[in-house]
Amino acid sequence: MSEVIVVTSGKGGVGKTTTTANVGAGLAMLNKKVVMIDTDIGLRNLDVVLGLENRIVYNLVDVVEGKCRLKQALIKHKKYPELCLLPSAQTRDKDAVTPEQMKELIEELKADFDYIILDCPAGIEQGFKNAIAGADRALVVTTPEVSAIRDADRIVGLLEANEMKQIDLIINRIRMDMVKRGDMLTVNDVCDILSIHLLGVIPDDEQVVVSTNQGEPLVGTNSLAGHAYQNICKRLEGEDIPFMDLDVKKGMLGVLKGLFKKN
Amino acid sequence: MGFMDFFRKKSSGEVAKDRLKLLLVSDRANCSPEMMEMIKNDIIEVISKYMDIDSQGLDIQITETESDSNNGVVPALFANIPIKDMRHTPAKKKEENK
Numbered sequence: 001m002s003e004v005i006v007v008t009s010g011k012g013g014v015g016k017t018t019t020t021a022n023v024g025a026g027l028a029m030l031n032k033k034v035v036m037i038d039t040d041i042g043l044r045n046l047d048v049v050l051g052l053e054n055r056i057v058y059n060l061v062d063v064v065e066g067k068c069r070l071k072q073a074l075i076k077h078k079k080y081p082e083l084c085l086l087p088s089a090q091t092r093d094k095d096a097v098t099p100e101q102m103k104e105l106i107e108e109l110k111a112d113f114d115y116i117i118l119d120c121p122a123g124i125e126q127g128f129k130n131a132i133a134g135a136d137r138a139l140v141v142t143t144p145e146v147s148a149i150r151d152a153d154r155i156v157g158l159l160e161a162n163e164m165k166q167i168d169l170i171i172n173r174i175r176m177d178m179v180k181r182g183d184m185l186t187v188n189d190v191c192d193i194l195s196i197h198l199l200g201v202i203p204d205d206e207q208v209v210v211s212t213n214q215g216e217p218l219v220g221t222n223s224l225a226g227h228a229y230q231n232i233c234k235r236l237e238g239e240d241i242p243f244m245d246l247d248v249k250k251g252m253l254g255v256l257k258g259l260f261k262k263n
Numbered sequence: 264m265g266f267m268d269f270f271r272k273k274s275s276g277e278v279a280k281d282r283l284k285l286l287l288v289s290d291r292a293n294c295s296p297e298m299m300e301m302i303k304n305d306i307i308e309v310i311s312k313y314m315d316i317d318s319q320g321l322d323i324q325i326t327e328t329e330s331d332s333n334n335g336v337v338p339a340l341f342a343n344i345p346i347k348d349m350r351h352t353p354a355k356k357k358e359e360n361k
Contacts, residue, residue: 150286150287153290185276193287
């Protein structure tokens with residue numbers, strides 16, 4: 001039984017692609033067969049976040065248009081052989097693909113993979129409709145900011161209208177120091193406002209930028225955000241993992257890291 | 264602004280929460296500010312027939328309330344209408360008295 005998950009947010013720049021890359025890699029580390037599909041046609045980025053940008057031959061649109069076989073377009077990750085990417089087309093338009101074609105493609109992939117993860121483009125237009133068409137469940141990514149939360153709420157409404165079976169929330173880039181000062185919405189505030197199930201909280205972590213620079217997933221490394229992504233993957237696998245205490249860890253780790261980084 | 268607010272300024276996080284709560288309710292209800300204004304004027308018109316109300320102080324907003332029937336949260340139209348004078352006589356009769 002394979003599960004089809006769409007990672008979406010409405011607003012751009014809140015961490016959909018980073019979440020897709022890390023959840024995908026994290027599940028592959030748990031020995032699951034995972035394929036990630038970049039559905040952002042025209043603005044592809046998942047390849048570069050994963051460090052696979054130099055290995056693209058065929059893309060999503062080529063597959064849909066029958067220019068190549070599906071297997072030819074899939075790129076295997078060097079480090080995790082269980083992890084595959086179906087890249088998006090960079091020089092085409094969102095309407096090069098229809099929701100029906102996406103559904104067919106996903107059906108074909110279900111035979112070979114445990115997880116099919118779709119990286120959704122920002123916005124609520126054609127690209128969004130394509131991305132959610134074949135999905136069983138959705139991960140809605142938001143940051144604790146009014147604009148991102150408003151868009152996330154709109155997305156939740158649209159997902160519900162499209163009869164998405166399960167919708168979970170990921171709160172990204174939370175800063176506990178600001179929450180403590182009262183200058184950032186708390187995790188509880190965001191959950192209260194959006195009233196959907198919380199799957200994970202990712203702290204604002206410099207290591208996210210570092211790992212993106214290097215084109216390597218953060219999950220599995222010894223960083224706060226890396227642990228948070230790993231926890232999300234375990235929860236997707238049905239494990240009951242408690243939410244980590246970001247505040248305490250940040251303090252302790254911060255001090256330790258500071259000591260080691262001096263040399 | 265209340266007297267106590269002078270001493271305790273709301274944190275920006277609280278401000279964000281309050282703003283979002285109101286914003287999302289009207290987003291979800293798909294209700295435009297123009298429509299709210301029309302509802303407000305109609306309410307003033309109807310209630311004014313029966314009592315003297317403070318139309319400046321009238322405040323309506325869409326909020327949420329616990330539903331009795333399907334035990335969930337449903338949108339509700341909340342109206343705060345300050346009454347200046349409870350006239351028990353309908354407006355028509357009052358005109359006659361004048």
